[in-house]
Amino acid sequence: MRACGRKTGWRRMLDSGDSQPEKVRVLANSLEKLRTHGGLTADRLRADRTGVSSPLLSLAATRRYANVHELDLPDAAVALVCDCVRDDLYDSQRIVADAVLGLGVLGQPLTDAGIEAHVTRALYELALGRRRETLLSHWHPLHAALSVAPIPAPSDRYLRGTTELAVLRELAYQLARRDIYSVGAKNVVRTDTGPASDNSARGRVVVVGGAVMDATFRTKQLPAPETSTEALGFSLSPGGKGLMQAVASARLGLHTSLVAAVATDRFGDAIVDYLEREHVDTSLLKRVPNADTPFTGVFQQQLGDSIAVNWRNEKQIRLESRDVFDRREELAGSDVLLVTFEVPRDTLEDTVALAHDRSDDRPIVIVTPGQPYTDDEVSADTLAQIDYLVAHAWELEPFARHSAFDPDSVARTLLAFGVKTLCLLVTGGCNAYSRPMRDVLRVAAPPAIYKESSVARDAFCAALAAQLIDNESKFSEDVARWATAAMSCAASDFPRRNSLPTRRRINDLLEASQL
Known part of the structure; x- marks a missing residue:
């Protein structure tokens, strides 16, 4: 209801x-x-x-x-x-x-x-x-x-x-x-894995991405052209891939900071308040005065399918390369760097490059290619600096160049350019392609009632970061399975306003799925 x-x-x-x-x-x-x-x-x-x-x-x-x-x-x-x-x-x-x-x-x-x-x-x-x-x-x-x-x-x-x-x-x-669903309390994690305000947290994560307000309409079906339909519900809440990945990481007990451009209007203040309630460090945010907060209009159907329209207000709200450079010490000191295509392409490329300044002890770089850039392609140098690219199949089409689109073929192309691992999220799980290219690791997700939710991929990225930190940067089938279970948790708990899981929720689901 x-x-x-x-x-x-x-x-x-x-x-x-x-x-x-x-x-x-x-x-x-x-x-x-x-x-x-x-x-x-x-x-x-x-x-x-x-x-x-x-x-x-x-x-x-x-x-x-x-x-x-x-x-x-x-x-x-x-x-x-x-x-x-x-x-x-x-x-x-x-x-x-x-x-x-x-x-x-x-x-x-x-x-x-x-x-x-x-x-x-x-x-x-x-x-x-x-x-x-x-x-x-x-x-x-x-x-x-x-x-x-x-x-x-x-x-x-x-x-x-x-x-x-x-x-x-x-x-x-x-x-x-x-x-x-054995959730207990939605915003709670175990005391040994909970959000921390000091270096005692399990790991240090910095997220570079977007923070917007989501205007979400829940509907049975989308209206045909030149018609209208009644919504089942409406909500206005903070969103954006960067913001949600930061919240998802904090839910897993990681010391998490978000680098994003946020307006100083009332919606921007609401975004900051929400992040602080979710134990995300907001000290690295860029606050932009006299600007309007970007919005995403989301039409969400009953089983989790959704479409969205983004208004990024890029003329006013824009994270520049110099903004990230000013925070280079925090980036270099993190265990994992999560970056989304919500920032300008130049900013993304410079951010990934900054992460490689310390070749001996650099952060793991996880990149989300949504929405794909329309103005230009990501450089080959940047692709070679990405440890994990977490994508949906349709987001890989720009990388197909002029050939017919085939996800497996594009995956091999990306690995040839230097991407260490591609995690291709598919219906019911994840296909992982890693260098050197051998067999594809296909991990099935625990079944969920709902097909997907807008934050399922964000839960996957955060869980992948947590598991790589816990397992000394080693990717394995168990790591992929845990991250995929996190995605399934977010989909299963989709009707909630915020379905990002805790460690306990993920472990409970994995345990139940093995019975």
């Missing part, structure tokens, strides 16, 4: 009735009772003597969250619900769930967006009636502050009897889904 209208957006949970799994029904009933009085708080869960909170406290995901963070179950349960509201609900759903449960998840974003303090205080009052009153009386300003297109404001009666129930059932569904 993705909320988009009062009579349509809530329908999946409202109409499912007895077909809902028992766990979802029990969790939804618990949440409905916990919305009353002061809402969902750890103190209330501790004081519960009626068993109302037991479905939430007994979730395996809650127990994992508690173990990872060394929390007691009530604190872990509240934190897990907050994560779920923040990351797995959409648009009006998040706003309604946050208010009726009194969580305060959106308190700071609303304040930062200019909502007056007395309004945010009232939105999280102890009395449920006061929270509802504030929600309804400020329905449109709250949505506007979060850049969410609002559905029509419901009446008080409809909010109580229909909207809230639908939202809480969707929240219960997402909590149960986390249990099924």
Whole structure:
């Protein structure tokens, strides 16, 4: 379900009735009772003597969250619900769930967006009636502050009897889904592999690429020319291959910095805030004043297929070679350098060259060729400096030159130019071509419900970096399998707002796929 209208957006949970799994029904009933009085708080869960909170406290995901963070179950349960509201609900759903449960998840974003303090205080009052009153009386300003297109404001009666129930059932569904997929808490990794702010992290990764805002429309099908169709949902969130690879690396416990050009407008500030929440170092960003943040329009279908339209605003937002040169010490000191074609071609070539300044102890260079350059080809010298090229088949067409396009033939051409390893991502896995050219290493991905997601390749690149660091730069079938499993995790968890996996999530999937 993705909320988009009062009579349509809530329908999946409202109409499912007895077909809902028992766990979802029990969790939804618990949440409905916990919305009353002061809402969902750890103190209330501790004081519960009626068993109302037991479905939430007994979730395996809650127990994992508690173990990872060394929390007691009530604190872990509240934190897990907050994560779920923040990351797995959409648009009006998040706003309604946050208010009726009194969580305060959106308190700071609303304040930062200019909502007056007395309004945010009232939105999280102890009395449920006061929270509802504030929600309804400020329905449109709250949505506007979060850049969410609002559905029509419901009446008080409809909010109580229909909207809230639908939202809480969707929240219960997402909590149960986390249990099924052994995720625990989405933004959490194990304490021995978690994000670190010092040199104790597993490895040092620098990403050079793009950071944009994604405007994502979720739809059943794309409209035919000169027609329109209704979207199932809409979200506005930070994106870009560089940004997502940085977040994916940080999720895997790597000390990660992003080198990208970011505007100083409100969308640029939102990008920086998001990176910092995800434990990505933002000190190497280039902030560009008086510029507009680039946008990508994404049309995402139900099984993960998507198409995108990029507006890079290259005249204003542009990472130049001198910007990377100014950060050369950080690049040279990294274990892995991830670079995307989102930066100008000259910048990419100079960045890759900088990584080779220290021939004795240089970083591993992983390059993502999306979108392929239209103005010119990457030089042969640059290709010879790439350790891993991670590509989709269609992105290799510019390298076919004037011959008929055949991925295997192009792969051999790239290896002849000096690329050490080509990881060709295909439906259901990865084909790895390495020098010296022998047999192709074909690694099948654990099965996923969804065909792909826009961040699947980003998860692969980050996981490849993590495994190469863990295995002293040695590429093997096990390394490829782990990276491919990370890609499968991102695809499997596609409906979430951000499906980039943790190490535990990847290991769980590999273990389950071998049973």
